[in-house]
Amino acid sequence: MSVKEGSSNGFIERLESLRGVAALWVAVGHSMIWLVIGSETAIWSKRVWEVHGVQANLARALITFFSGAAAVDIFFVLSGFVLARSLAGAVLNPASYVQFVVRRLFRIIPAFWFSLLVVLLYLTVLYPGHAVMPGASEWFNHWYADPLSVKAVLENATFVSPWLNPNAWTLKVEILASLLLPLIVWCIGAKGMQGSAARSTLVLVGTAALAWFYRDAPSDLAHYVYMFVVGALVARHGGAVRQGLLESNVFVVGCVMLVVLASACYPLIHPLYADVMVVAGSAGIICALSRGSQAKALAILGTGWARFLGRISYSFYLLHFIALYATGTVLLHLLPSEIVIRWPLAVMVAGCLISIALAVPLALLAFNWVEKPFTLIGRRVSIMQAGVVRQ
Template sequence: VECLDGLRGVAALWVLIGHMMILTGFRLPLIGKPDLGVDLFILLSGFLMMYQYRLRAGSEDWDAAGTWASFWTRRFFRLAPLFYVALAAALIAGPLIYADRVAIDSFLGQSLQPSERYTDGSLANIALHLSFLFGLLPDYAFRTPLPDWSLGLEMQFYLLFPFLILLGRRIGWVPAALVAAGGGVVVALLAGAAGLDYPMPSFLPLKLQLFLAGMLIATDPGESQPRQWSRLAAAMLLAAIPIGGDQDLLHFAVRELLVFGFFALVHWRSLGVIGWVSRLLGSRPFYWLGELSYGTYLLHLLILQPVAAAVIGEFGTGLGGAGRFALTGAIVVPVTYALAFVTYKLVELPGQKLGKAVIRRVAGDRTPRALQTAPEKIAAP
């Protein structure tokens, strides 16, 4: 799917630009909503997991516990190595970054962030983040300088994914998605009734519908057109479920457009402008934006907040919002992508190799050769 890498890159850049706008006081509609970039990541993640399942269907037995273990191992080693490096940096630099954030919020007249989000070095906070369990607990779901709430969310989806596969194979993919989404809504409502107030939608039932919508977009190319249309309709219905994040008209419309547009890029890429956009997103520059998307997403706030604070401290009201945004971006964007490239080479790729080595050691010759060497992609941050 040639557009996939480019869309990953666009999603990461969307989040980066949106956060730059928030932290410099320069706002534009749509692009200034980084949460919508995360929603795109979530759609891509659901699609990618289902797409890889279909590619490996002939060589993986999803009724076997070993397949589940290999899947979870691959996904852990795709996310964890860079996250652990970034987490260490965030915990060390947290108090300094908090001082920068206070300066930014005070200048822009925004509500101050809770200090514990930046300064909590407790063993409980560290243990919950190392285990990726932090997203389940409202008090710890948003408690580092990183935008890592979505990583805990992603890990919850990975944990659930094999069960979704079994359900889909038993009752069909669209019914399974609707049943799972309905269950997610019930759990989310019960959590709200129990007083669980998540500062970010880090609890899987709050965003499960978007993962499921992405899974439905990964249809079998051999399916009939009516079946594909039914999947698109179901995916758009799922994206319209009003839980998890902002639910105003803009967010509703953009989520629907993201689902429809992604479906078009996957299934109608032979058509005119859609094909041109798909090829553009599959070009070499967009490929690299996609490869660096995880590092860009995870690391950018560690760079952005000190730089934005420095720009504000140096120029104050002498520089307008657009000027602050431009100057901050001129520093943050190249530095972030350079750091993402370095960590991609030194952390992400070795981490993936380590994960494959662990699988080979445990599974031995039972692991198909194609799976031992296949690159691991990540969509959602």
């Protein structure tokens, strides 16, 4: 969700830039794991100090600072914050709930279906066919090994399977969490409401307990719902944090380092302890940005490229994987296997740059011709649907 869309309390540009930076993390993170590096076949499943070899260590260091797993957590906390702000002061009733859900579906699904169309065009027109290529990682070889079928397309379009676009599992979590957000916001209570702090604590503890029970289910909503709650709590109670603390570079850098440490000390597969560290760090960053902090450590989010990437971040997030997969497939067919096996880091860096260069214009096209128009349609449809419910 764009930070602008649905926010009734004003547009915070640097929060949108944060989403763009997080989308770039996912792109770089994926770009560093599609080849085997020496004896390391899955560097994302190991801690930094468990990886061996110069190239493998450099790649693991890159995905420590560009962690796709951490980026997903940031997305979820940020969504909880933005959606809670958009619901501030709203009365929870069937009409307002329908209005909210319709807007969310029109915001998320059309761009996702467009990404599936791009994938299908690639697989049916340009894809040379699946083959296990020398040097490719198990993660890369896993995708598109099965024959394309109508059943597979329907399962992907309805979020039953993420086979065509592996990022789809996060959209399923996002949609299900969005269905719960109005209830979560109501449970937390409005600012200044008597007992709001106690209610907020109860909701956070309850959803954190749910995450603990589902800690071994890293694609399940129960594993992540507390992240949306944390975002909503920042929206509700962030104003109580001292502005001087939020202006401190030490505080902001500390929040960033918490995210980086989680990515260094744990495998990048959403272990609960790592997620909690990332959520805490991202909550602090979001709180600082929402309060207008001018800490120098946040200056990067005010740059032109960050603002641009923030605007197209959702489409970029959806489309980069197919650009990377297509780029990787071409490189594996063009380059001698000896080069791929001996210099995998250099090949992956080249693939990263090429795939980002391909994904950015495609994402800009999707943003202008799919995201924006369907977001506006969703607003109009939600108003009509709300009127029908009231009647």
